[in-house]
Amino acid sequence: MAVRLPDSNDAARSDLAPPRKDDGTLAKVTLLGPSLAAVSGVSTHLNQLIHSDLRAKFDLHHFQVGSEGRNEGFVGKCLRMLISPLSLASHLLEHRSSIVHINSSLVQKSYWRDTVYLLTAKVLRRKVVFQVHGGALPEEFFGGHRLLTEMLRWVLRQPDVVVLLASCELSAYRRFLPRARLTVIANAVDTEGLGQERPVRSRNAPLRVVYIGRLADGKGIPDIVDAVRILRDRGVTVMLSIAGSGPLEQELRKLVSMAGLGDRVSFVGAVFGSAKDRLWLQSDVFAFPTLREGLPYAILESMAAGAVPVTTRVGAIPDVAINKIHGLFVSPHDPGAVADAIQWLDSHRDELEAMSVAGRHRIDECYTVPRLAGDFARLYEQVLGFSPEADRALPGSTAL
Numbered sequence: 001m002a003v004r005l006p007d008s009n010d011a012a013r014s015d016l017a018p019p020r021k022d023d024g025t026l027a028k029v030t031l032l033g034p035s036l037a038a039v040s041g042v043s044t045h046l047n048q049l050i051h052s053d054l055r056a057k058f059d060l061h062h063f064q065v066g067s068e069g070r071n072e073g074f075v076g077k078c079l080r081m082l083i084s085p086l087s088l089a090s091h092l093l094e095h096r097s098s099i100v101h102i103n104s105s106l107v108q109k110s111y112w113r114d115t116v117y118l119l120t121a122k123v124l125r126r127k128v129v130f131q132v133h134g135g136a137l138p139e140e141f142f143g144g145h146r147l148l149t150e151m152l153r154w155v156l157r158q159p160d161v162v163v164l165l166a167s168c169e170l171s172a173y174r175r176f177l178p179r180a181r182l183t184v185i186a187n188a189v190d191t192e193g194l195g196q197e198r199p200v201r202s203r204n205a206p207l208r209v210v211y212i213g214r215l216a217d218g219k220g221i222p223d224i225v226d227a228v229r230i231l232r233d234r235g236v237t238v239m240l241s242i243a244g245s246g247p248l249e250q251e252l253r254k255l256v257s258m259a260g261l262g263d264r265v266s267f268v269g270a271v272f273g274s275a276k277d278r279l280w281l282q283s284d285v286f287a288f289p290t291l292r293e294g295l296p297y298a299i300l301e302s303m304a305a306g307a308v309p310v311t312t313r314v315g316a317i318p319d320v321a322i323n324k325i326h327g328l329f330v331s332p333h334d335p336g337a338v339a340d341a342i343q344w345l346d347s348h349r350d351e352l353e354a355m356s357v358a359g360r361h362r363i364d365e366c367y368t369v370p371r372l373a374g375d376f377a378r379l380y381e382q383v384l385g386f387s388p389e390a391d392r393a394l395p396g397s398t399a400l
Contacts, residue, residue, distance in 0.1 A: 026059040027384060028095050032088075032117060033103040034066045039270075041187075041297055042103050042133050048188060052373035058099075058380055063091050065113065081113070085120045092124055099127045099380055102159075105294075106135030115155050122158055127383045130159035131185075134294025134315065137169065138176040156180060160383050165295040166316030183379065186316065188372035189300035189363060193277035198306050198356075206237040207346045210283035210307060212276065213298050215246035220289030220312070222248075222255060226335035227287070227342060229259045236343050240265045240287070243279055280305035284352065285342060290314060291332050300367050303327075303359035308352055310341045320367070326359045 033046045050060050065084070092100065100121040104114040114130075121128050135141075138156065142148040153176065156162055161181045164170050170184050201208075211224055221242065228240050242252065242265065249267070256265045271279055280286075286302035286309045293315035300320065302309050309327035311317055323329045328345070330337040345352045 026057065027099070027380070027386075028059040028061065028097040029099040029101055029380060030061045030063050030092060030095065030097040031101045031103070032063050032065050032114070035064055036062060039272075041294075042105075044297055045103065045133070045187065048190065048369050048372060049376060052369050054373040054377055057377050059095075061091070061095050061097065063088060065117065066110075085116050088117055088120050089124060092121065092126060097126060099129060099383060101129040101131065103131050103133060105133045106138065106141050110135070111141070111152075118155065118158055128159040129161055129163060129379065129383060130156070131163040132169070132294075133165065134292075137172040139172060153177060161379065163379070167319050168315065169294075185372070185375045185379065186319065186367060187295040187297060187300060188367050188369045189297060189304050190369055191304045191363060193274060194280060194301060194304040195360075195364075196277070196281060198281050203349050206239050207284045207342065208282060209238050209240045209285045209287050209342060210243065210279060210302075211240070211287055212243040212271065212279065212301075213288075213296075215242070215244045215248040215252060217248060218291045220287075220291060220332060220338075221252060223289050223333065223335040223338055224287040225252060225255050225259065225261065225265060227338035228261055228264055230336060230339040231343060232261070232264065234339070234343065236346060238264065238285075238342060238346065241268050241279065241283070242266070243268045243271045243276070245270045276301075277305070280307055283307040284356075285310055285345060286327075287338060287342070288312075289330055289332055289334070289338050293317060295320070300363055304363040304367075306356040306360050308345060308355045308359060310338060310345075320362070321359070324355075326355055326362055 031046055031049065033042045034040055036043055036047055036050070046062065050062065054060065091097075100117075102114050102117055102121075104110050118128060118130060138152060139149075141152060156173075156177055157180055159181070161183055162173065164173060164182060164184050165187060167184060170182060173180065173182050209224070209228070211219075211221055213219060215221060224240065228238060231238055240261075253267065256262060268279070280301055283302075283305070284307060286298070286307040288296070288298060288302075288309055288311040290296070290312055291314065295316035299309055299311065299317055303321065303326060309321060310330060311321070311327060312332050313329050314332070318329075321327045321329075328341040330341050
C-alpha cells in the first residue's frame, strides 16, 4: 500500500478522549531509548514525545538504554547489560505499562540489545511498538547469512507494529516481511526557534553555506570542502561554516589548510539551542551530500529555517524535499555536483528565495511536533484496540 505523507489536518484528528484503563487511569507507555540529555536523534525524538500533547492522553515513562550519559567502567557496563532485562521487567511491573515503545536501529549493537528488551516485554504480555531509526535495510543486515536472516524475520514479527521513517524503508521491509504489521511515521522538528524572520542580506553578498551535524564519515563533509575549492577556482566566492564535533574534525581542518581555504571555511564547534537556530537562520544553503540516512533532523531544521538543502536521495530525504522545489539533489561522492548546485543557487537568487519559502511551508504543513504526537496517539490507540478506526491507515503511514 502506498504511503500517505502527513498533512496539516492530522493533528486535529487526534482530539479523541484519552484511552483509560479499567481503573480510570491513563494507559501507560514506557519509552526505551538513550539518556534524554544525550546529543542524538533518538534523544530528540523521545524529548519531543515526552513534552508533547501526547502526555495528555498517555502516561509516558522513560527507560534508559545504552551507555550514553552514564559514568561507568567496563565492569559496570557488563553488569548493567546482564541485569538490564530484569530492570526493564521490574520497571514494567512497577509502572503497569500497557505499551513498550522500543526505539532501535538496524545496527549490530542496538539490534542484539533491543531484541532482548523486545522478548522481555513479550514475555510480560505487553504491547510492543518497535521503532527503527535507520541503519541497514533488513535484507542486507546480516550480509546474506541465512540462519541469522531468518532469525531477524522472526524477531521483526514479534512487535505489535514496526514503525519506520521512510517510504523506501517501507518497501524494503514489505519485501522482507510481506505479512508484518508495518507503518511509517515521519520525524518532526520543533519550529519555535526556527520560525523567526531571516536576516535581510544583500543579493550580491557571497552565499553562506553551512554544515551542521556530527563530523564523521558518511556525511560527505570532505566533498563539501572540495566543492568550496572548486568554486574558488571558478571564481565563485561562498562562505562555509562547519558546525559540530566528531572524529573527522582534524582531517577536515587539514583539508581546509592544504587547499588554502582558511578565509572561506570556518569551524564553529558544536552549537545548541538559540546559537544553533541563529546559525540556521543566517545560512542560505545547507550542504549535506550524505551517503546513508533515515530521516535526519538536520534536513527538517534547515528547511524550517529557510536554508535550502543541497543533498542526496537517501533514506526519507526524498519524502521530505522535492528536487528544484525545496532544494537540489546531487549524487553522493561527487564534489563537482555539489559545487554545480551551489553555483546555480548563487546565480539564481530568486529561485533560491522561492525554495527557501517553500521549504519552510513544507515543514510547517507536515513535520511539526503536534503532527508527530497525533500520529503516535492514534498508533497507541490502535495497538491497544481503543481506536474506533483501528482498521484504517494512520496518517503518514500504511495500514496496520
